[in-house]
Amino acid sequence: MSVSEASVDGVVEVTNVSGAGDFILVCEHASNFIPPEFDHLGLGSDALESHIAWDPGAYPVAVALSAKLDAPLITSRVSRLVYDCNRPPEAKSAVPAESETYEIPGNKNLSGKDRQTRIDQYYVPFHDALATVTDRRVKARRAPVIVTIHSFAPVYDGRKRDLDIGVLHDSDTRFADAFLRVAATHGKFKTIRNEPYGPQDDVMHTLTEHAIPRGLLNVMLEIRNDLITTPVDQQSMAEQLAEYATEALVSVAERLNDSSAVDGPCSKTEPIPIYSTVRRRNDLMFGSFAVGTS
Numbered sequence: 161m162s163v164s165e166a167s168v169d170g171v172v173e174v175t176n177v178s179g180a181g182d183f184i185l186v187c188e189h190a191s192n193f194i195p196p197e198f199d200h201l202g203l204g205s206d207a208l209e210s211h212i213a214w215d216p217g218a219y220p221v222a223v224a225l226s227a228k229l230d231a232p233l234i235t236s237r238v239s240r241l242v243y244d245c246n247r248p249p250e251a252k253s254a255v256p257a258e259s260e261t262y263e264i265p266g267n268k269n270l271s272g273k274d275r276q277t278r279i280d281q282y283y284v285p286f287h288d289a290l291a292t293v294t295d296r297r298v299k300a301r302r303a304p305v306i307v308t309i310h311s312f313a314p315v316y317d318g319r320k321r322d323l324d325i326g327v328l329h330d331s332d333t334r335f336a337d338a339f340l341r342v343a344a345t346h347g348k349f350k351t352i353r354n355e356p357y358g359p360q361d362d363v364m365h366t367l368t369e370h371a372i373p374r375g376l377l378n379v380m381l382e383i384r385n386d387l388i389t390t391p392v393d394q395q396s397m398a399e400q401l402a403e404y405a406t407e408a409l410v411s412v413a414e415r416l417n418d419s420s421a422v423d424g425p426c427s428k429t430e431p432i433p434i435y436s437t438v439r440r441r442n443d444l445m446f447g448s449f450a451v452g453t454s
Contacts, residue, residue: 170237171236171237171238171281171282171285171286172234172235172236172237172285172286172289173190173233173234173235173236173237174232174233174234174289174293175223175226175232175233175235176226176227176230176231176232176233177232177293178232179226179229179230179231179232180230181229181230181231182229182231182302182304182305182409183229183231183304183305183306183307183405184231184232184233184234184290184293184294184297184304184305184306184307185222185225185226185229185231185232185233185234185307185308185309186233186234186235186290186306186307186308186309186366187215187218187219187222187233187234187235187236187308187309187310188235188236188240188244188245188246188286188308188310188366189214189215189218189236189240189244189245189246189310189311190214190215190218190219190222190235190236190237191214191219191235191236191237191238191239192208192209192213192214192239193237193238193239194208194213194238194239194241194242195238195242198242198266199266200266201241201242201264201265201266201267202264202265202266203241203262203264203265203266207262208239210262211260211311211312211313211385212241212259212260212262213239213240213241214239214240215309215310215311215312215385216311216385216388216389217311217383217385217387217388217389217393217394218309218310218311218383218385218388219235220388220391220394221309221311221383221388221394221397221398221401222235222309222398224394224395224397224398224399225309225398225401225402227398228398228399228402229402229405229406231304231307232293234286234289234290234293236282236286238282241256241259241264241267242255242278242282243255243278243279243281243282243283244256245282245283245286245287245366246308246363246365246366247362247365248365248369249279249283251362251365253362254279254283255267255270255275255278260316260317287366287369287370290366290370291370294306294370294374294376298374298376303374303375303376303377304376305335305376305377305378305379305405305409306366306367306370306371306376306377306378307378307379307380307381307405308366308367308379308380308381309381309383310380310381310382310383311382311383311384311385311388312326312356312357312382312383312384312385313384313385314384314385314386316356321355321356321384322350323350323351323352323355323356323384324349324350324351324383324384324387325343325349325350325351325352325381325382325383325384326351326352326353326354326355326356326357326380326381326382326383327339327340327343327351327352327353327354327379327380327381327382328353328354328357328358328359328363328364328379328380328381328382329353329354329359329364329367329378329379329380330359330364330367330368330372331372332371332372332377332378334377334412335377335378335379335408335409335412336353336379338407338408338409338411338412339351339379339404339405339408340353341408341411342404342407342408342411343404346400346403346404348400349400355382356382357382363380364380366380367379367380377409377412381401383397
């Protein structure tokens with residue numbers, strides 16, 4: 161699939177595809193748009209403006225972060241209620257019949273054919289685009305860090321969520337570990353591992369599909385959405401996340417470039433050049449590291 165265009169069939173948007181930075185950004189829940197043929201899925205405007213339809217504030221943060229890190233950004237242009245691109249096709253929650261306190265009339269009693277149509281129309285183009293961008297970077301021997309950007313509601317089921325940023329990971333903890341250390345050092349936000357969701361909630365599909373099989377560093381970031389309600393807040397958050405991500409990458413790359421770290425229980429593949437971030441930050445670091453998970 162070519163990703164030279166800004167969008168593919170109005171379903172997935174790929175921006176800054178030639179970005180030269182060390183990251184690829186993903187925003188699966190960027191939009192609450194429901195194509196007209198679905199008649200709002202039978203929902204009112206209150207539901208469609210709520211968190212069940214999208215991640216408010218996540219897209220503008222991702223756009224600003226893409227500019228700051230010079231990173232390609234892949235986003236879904238359709239509400240997760242039509243198809244949640246962070247879920248595999250076999251997951252019931254990929255096309256939810258209910259979400260939180262809302263029933264989704266337009267998703268009830270879908271035939272197998274109707275469900276497959278949604279998979280083909282929304283899931284496949286999104287993940288094909290992400291795979292194409294990722295593989296292009298890997299083949300160029302410039303392994304990217306894959307970062308997915310999400311937001312969460314500050315109150316859920318009547319309970320206040322006591323954190324600012326969630327740092328989520330599956331089996332590969334390398335980048336998440338470093339990101340958490342950096343965030344703790346800065347001390348600006350309350351940042352917690354695998355909250356308000358984690359692997360047990362089946363929310364890691366994009367990373368387990370695209371990053372972990374390729375041995376790529378990765379993390380999923382969940383931002384409390386009342387922290388990113390205005391353009392000023394969104395830009396500020398993007399700048400902070402860019403700083404954390406860059407420092408975290410330097411930390412991981414230094415460890416991977418250390419022979420004692422590389423000779424540990426990592427899977428071995430052909431070494432690739434060290435991240436450009438590290439070259440810029442430390443001219444004394446040379447060499448390469450092997451892609452693989454610890």
